[in-house]
Amino acid sequence: MSWTDERIETLRKMWEDGHPASRIAEELGGVSRNAVIGKAHRLGLEKRPSPVKADKSGEKAGSPAEKPAAKPKKAAAQAPAQKEREAPKAAKPQPAAPAAEIAPVKAAQPLGQVDAEIEGEEQADAGVDPAVPLQPKVPLSARSDVDQSSTPAPRIQIHDPRPAPRPAPKKPMRPAPRSDKIKDKTSLLDLSEKICKWPIGHPGEPEFHFCGEASEPGFPYCNKHCAEAYQAQQPRKDRPGRTPMPNLPRPR
DNA sequence: CCCTGATTCGC
DNA sequence: GCGAATCAGG
Numbered sequence: 001m002s003w004t005d006e007r008i009e010t011l012r013k014m015w016e017d018g019h020p021a022s023r024i025a026e027e028l029g030g031v032s033r034n035a036v037i038g039k040a041h042r043l044g045l046e047k048r049p050s051p052v053k054a055d056k057s058g059e060k061a062g063s064p065a066e067k068p069a070a071k072p073k074k075a076a077a078q079a080p081a082q083k084e085r086e087a088p089k090a091a092k093p094q095p096a097a098p099a100a101e102i103a104p105v106k107a108a109q110p111l112g113q114v115d116a117e118i119e120g121e122e123q124a125d126a127g128v129d130p131a132v133p134l135q136p137k138v139p140l141s142a143r144s145d146v147d148q149s150s151t152p153a154p155r156i157q158i159h160d161p162r163p164a165p166r167p168a169p170k171k172p173m174r175p176a177p178r179s180d181k182i183k184d185k186t187s188l189l190d191l192s193e194k195i196c197k198w199p200i201g202h203p204g205e206p207e208f209h210f211c212g213e214a215s216e217p218g219f220p221y222c223n224k225h226c227a228e229a230y231q232a233q234q235p236r237k238d239r240p241g242r243t244p245m246p247n248l249p250r251p252r
Numbered sequence: 253c254c255c256t257g258a259t260t261c262g263c
Numbered sequence: 264g265c266g267a268a269t270c271a272g273g
Contacts, residue, residue, distance in 0.1 A: 002265095003264085003265085020255085020256065020257085021256080021257065022255085022256080031266085032266070032267075033256090033257090034257095034266055034267060034268080034269095035265070035266050035267085036266095037256095037257060037258070037259095037266090038258095038259090038264090038265065038266055038267090039264090039265080039266085040257095041257095041258075041259085042264070042265080047257080047258080048257075
């Protein structure tokens with residue numbers, strides 16, 4: 001699997017959107033998480049707030065607080081070479097990362113509330129209700145894990161518009177004549193928290209794009225697609241994957 | 253353990 | 264350039 005223009009573009013967008021490398025890898029398919037990270041760095045993408053980035057506000061005074069530049073653990077393998085590359089650092093006038101801007105959907109309300117305020121372009125902070133920890137997964141990926149740790153309340157089912165996550169393993173990726181034809185379509189690059197991210201078509205296809213309508217405040221989709229995405233749990237017995245299993249006595 | 257991103261280095 | 268192996272923090 002090579003890094004085509006589109007794949008790189010997807011990687012870029014998702015990376016900047018704060019998607020974990022593992023998810024990006026899944027989305028792209030055919031590559032590992034490491035590959036994604038490696039590529040991201042090679043592309044010169046900004047480093048994202050990682051769990052590893054112990055951003056201690058105020059190192060210990062007088063403490064080294066200095067990492068000897070990487071961890072020369074297996075440095076033994078490269079004895080004669082002695083590649084001393086360190087300098088390539090300060091070279092990014094890039095201002096702080098704006099990534100933190102996008103809030104990844106905090107909560108959702110039961111149906112009905114959704115079609116409430118459709119019009120009003122008021123993008124005030126949607127009434128985020130911490131009482132309903134619903135974390136709808138963007139259909140961007142084929143995640144099917146419905147996590148509702150302790151909220152048996154209104155069962156919501158995510159309706160993934162893309163039943164076939166990885167349909168084309170060996171598809172020769174079209175040249176993608178972008179920037180001209182898709183001018184009127186919402187591309188991955190046009191996504192923002194204000195527009196509907198409902199995918200139309202399949203990634204990789206030249207016609208693939210996103211809904212683009214104004215999204216519901218606090219939701220990743222427009223009113224119409226919210227209705228599609230968040231549906232009351234329907235009787236599903238043929239669900240092989242992980243079934244919510246409401247009140248099953250959990251052994252331990 | 254799991255997760256995450258970062259880095260190194262053989263290919 | 265690529266990415267597995269590895270590291271390191273949460």
